[in-house]
Structure formats: structure tokens, C-alpha cells
Amino acid sequence: MCRTRGKCSMSKQKLVVIAGPTASGKSKLALDVASVLNGVVINADSMQVYKNTPILSACPSLEDKKVVPHRLYQIWDASVNGSVINWLNLAIAEIKLAWNENKLPVVVGGTGFYIDNLLNGSTPIPETSKKTKDKVKNLISLYGINYLHSELKKIDPEIAQKLSENDVTRVRRAWEVFLDTGKVLSEWFHIPLIKKLNNIDTFVIKIIPQKQELEQRCFLRFDQMIEKGALQEVQNLMKLNLEPTLPAMKILGVPELMAYLKNEISLEEAVSLGKLHTRQYAKRQKTWFNNKLSADFVLDCCYSNQSFLIDNVIKFVKS
Numbered sequence: 001m002c003r004t005r006g007k008c009s010m011s012k013q014k015l016v017v018i019a020g021p022t023a024s025g026k027s028k029l030a031l032d033v034a035s036v037l038n039g040v041v042i043n044a045d046s047m048q049v050y051k052n053t054p055i056l057s058a059c060p061s062l063e064d065k066k067v068v069p070h071r072l073y074q075i076w077d078a079s080v081n082g083s084v085i086n087w088l089n090l091a092i093a094e095i096k097l098a099w100n101e102n103k104l105p106v107v108v109g110g111t112g113f114y115i116d117n118l119l120n121g122s123t124p125i126p127e128t129s130k131k132t133k134d135k136v137k138n139l140i141s142l143y144g145i146n147y148l149h150s151e152l153k154k155i156d157p158e159i160a161q162k163l164s165e166n167d168v169t170r171v172r173r174a175w176e177v178f179l180d181t182g183k184v185l186s187e188w189f190h191i192p193l194i195k196k197l198n199n200i201d202t203f204v205i206k207i208i209p210q211k212q213e214l215e216q217r218c219f220l221r222f223d224q225m226i227e228k229g230a231l232q233e234v235q236n237l238m239k240l241n242l243e244p245t246l247p248a249m250k251i252l253g254v255p256e257l258m259a260y261l262k263n264e265i266s267l268e269e270a271v272s273l274g275k276l277h278t279r280q281y282a283k284r285q286k287t288w289f290n291n292k293l294s295a296d297f298v299l300d301c302c303y304s305n306q307s308f309l310i311d312n313v314i315k316f317v318k319s
Contacts, residue, residue, distance in 0.1 A: 012201040013099050014317055018108040019044075019115050019293055020207030021285035022252070022278065023217040025303030027060060029205070030108035032305070033313050034068040037106075040098040042091055043072040044109025044118070049087065050248040052078040052237050055230050057251055058221065069103075078237060078248035081169075085127065088117050092196050104317060112288040119202065121193030128180040136175045145171055156184035168245045203316040205309065206295040208286055209302045217302060218278045225253065226271060234258050252278050 016033060020026040030041045043049065047057040051074040060070050071094045076082050091107065091114075098105040109115060139148060149165040152174055163170050174185045181188075209217075234257040242249055249255070253274045260270035297312055 012199055014104060015095060015197070015200055015202045016104060016106045016313060016316070017044075017115060017119065017202060017204045018106065018207070019112070019204070019289050019295075020110060020299075020303075021209070021214060021282040021289070022058070022110050023221045023282065023302070024110075024207040024209050024214060025217075026108050026110070026207055027058070027064075028305075029207070029303040029309065030106045031060070031064055031067060032310055034104065034106045036310055037104045037313065037317055038102070039104035039106045040069045040071060040094070040101075042094050042098075042105055042107045043070070044087075044091065044107050044111055044114040046082070046087070046109075046111040046114060046247065047251045048073050048109070049076050049082055050074065050078050050080075050251065051076065052240075052248060053233050053251050053254065055225050055228050055233050056253045058225075078240060078246065079242055080248075081246055083127075084113050084117050085122065085125070087114055088122060088196070091118060095197065110285050112285065112292065115293065118197070119204070121195035123188050124191055124194050125177055125185075125188045126181065128176040132176050132180045135179065136172050139175070140168065140172060148172075148175060156186050158186040159184065159189075169247075201316070203297075203313060204293070204295040205297045205299065205313075206289050206293055207299045207301075207303055208290050209300070211283075213302055214282055214286070215279050218282050219275050222253065222271065222275050222278055231257055231261070235261060252281060 016039070018026045018030050018033070027041075033039060034041050041060070045057070047053070048059050049072060050057065054074060059073050064070065072087070072090055075090070095105040095107070107115070107118065136148075145168050146165050149160060149163065149167075149171050152163075152171060153160040155178065156174060159174050163174070165171075177183070177185050177188065230253055234254055237248070237254065238258060238261065256265075256270040256274040256277065259265045260267050265273075296316070297309065299306070299309065303309070
């Protein structure tokens with residue numbers, strides 16, 4: 001099924017975006033597109049930006065990286081709390097660098113928020129200061145996240161209603177923005193979005209596989225990760241004694257395998273839970289992309305070298 005959004009202008013720069021749930025084959029598709037069209041693969045996955053878990057986050061192999069350039073993979077230590085704006089600024093720079101080198105930027109990932117900000121624009125919320133971040137961190141330590149959520153209801157009920165009282169990352173972010181800017185988060189969200197890429201031609205592919213096929217691939221991938229050394233990755237991560245609320249500590253498989261290494265559950269239970277949570281995550285990704293991402297081409301199965309997909313991208317680039 002193909003949905004064309006209009007003819008491309010020769011005066012515009014080209015951008016290819018590939019989105020889909022975990023284990024759907026999107027990274028392989030990006031590699032194939034970039035190989036054929038002198039491209040650069042740019043990561044748009046919030047798990048693959050961290051250095052410490054290349055196996056669990058299914059980062060491209062060294063062999064893949066030798067075929068075409070790969071950018072924004074494993075760029076941050078696990079101790080970093082990377083934001084969508086941090087990623088967006090880096091992604092824009094890599095896209096422009098690819099154009100300057102006469103290469104095709106191929107953005108690929110499963111993080112809808114990243115892709116949405118890239119294509120549709122982002123709120124103009126400024127980066128908050130380290131002083132404010134430390135202050136909110138201390139407040140959480142003193143009073144707990146539930147208390148901060150209850151207080152958030154008083155100053156920004158619109159945002160508080162949308163957030164779980166246990167959502168440390170987002171409740172903390174809401175307080176950081178308010179304390180640093182004097183505006184509650186909901187006010188910022190009502191300001192028009194700022195789009196950092198304009199006057200370009202974009203070809204968006206989204207992969208929306210059938211439930212059974214995607215589940216089987218998720219389960220198989222998790223088993224393969226265990227065989228490749230996922231447990232060692234988690235052991236090394238544990239040695240860093242990081243806060244459990246950091247994004248890297250929530251990567252699929254990390255909490256479950258960590259529980260096994262702490263003798264809290266068996267390895268069989270850890271693997272079973274890891275597969276369950278991977279399946280649930282893939283389902284949420286699929287739902288988000290299905291409902292919120294407009295695409296030029298929709299593949300209703302996992303990618304496995306379907307040549308017609310590459311042909312469609314070639315037509316777009318040459319149009």
C-alpha cells in the first residue's frame with residue numbers, strides 16, 4: 001500500500017524516514033536503502049543512543065557500520081539523561097552534514113516522539129539549568145515523586161492529569177521547566193511548534209506488521225540477545241551504581257535481567273518477563289505509528305528484503 005503526498009521538487013533536499021516497532025526489520029531496511037543510494041543511517045531510537053547496552057538495544061553490528069556510515073548510535077553514557085531536544089539538535093546537524101557531503105540521510109528508529117519532533121516540529125521549551133535539575137532531584141529525594149505529582153496538580157492540572165504519579169522522568173521535567181522558566185509545561189505546549197527542517201522533500205516509510213509475526217520476532221530476538229551476552233552487559237551496568245530512573249536503566253531487558261542477577265527471580269522468569277515487556281512495548285510502538293504517523297508507504301509485514309520498497313525510495317530520490 002502506497003500513499004503519495006505529492007511530487008517532489010528538484011530544489012529541495014531529500015530525507016528518508018523509516019519507522020516501526022522493535023524487531024520489525026527497520027534497521028535492515030535503512031541499511032539497504034543507504035547502501036543503494038549513497039546514504040547515511042541516522043538513529044532515531046531512544047535506547048540505541050546509550051553506549052552500555054548495544055546487545056540489548058539491538059545496535060547495528062560492526063559489519064553493518066562498515067557498509068555505510070551510522071550516526072547517533074551509542075553516543076551517551078548510561079549516566080546521561082538524554083532528552084528529545086538533545087537528540088533533535090544532533091540529528092539536524094547530521095542530516096545537514098549528509099546533505100553537504102551529497103549523501104542521502106536515512107533516519108530510522110522506533111521512538112515516535114523523536115520522529116514526530118523531527119517531522120512536525122517541537123515546543124520551544126528552553127533547556128533547564130543544572131542548578132534547577134539538582135534542586136528538583138533533591139525535592140524528589142526529600143518528599144518523594146508522589147508528593148511532587150500532587151503539588152503539580154495545583155499549578156498545572158492539565159499536565160498532572162496526563163501523568164502517572166509514579167512517572168519520575170516526566171513529573172521531574174514538569175517541575176524543572178516551571179522553576180526555570182516561570183511557565184507551567186502546559187503553557188509551553190500551547191505555543192506553536194518550531195520546525196527546524198523546512199523546504200525539504202521527505203519520504204516516510206512505516207512498518208506495521210501483523211501481531212503474530214512481530215511477537216515471534218520479538219521473542220526470537222530476546223533469546224539471541226541472551227546468547228550474545230546480554231547478561232554481561234547488565235552486570236557491567238550494575239557496577240556503575242546508577243539511579244534506576246535513568247533511561248538506560250529502563251532499556252528492555254535491563255530491569256528483568258538485573259532482578260535475576262540480584263537473585264530475586266530465576267533466569268527463566270527474567271527471560272519470560274523480558275519477552276513479555278518487549279511484546280508490550282512493540283504493541284505500543286505499533287499503535288502509535290499506526291495512529292499518529294503519516295507515511296508515504298506502509299509495509300504491513302516485517303521487512304525481509306522486499307525489493308519493491310527500495311524501488312519506491314529510488315523513485316523518490318530521482319524524482
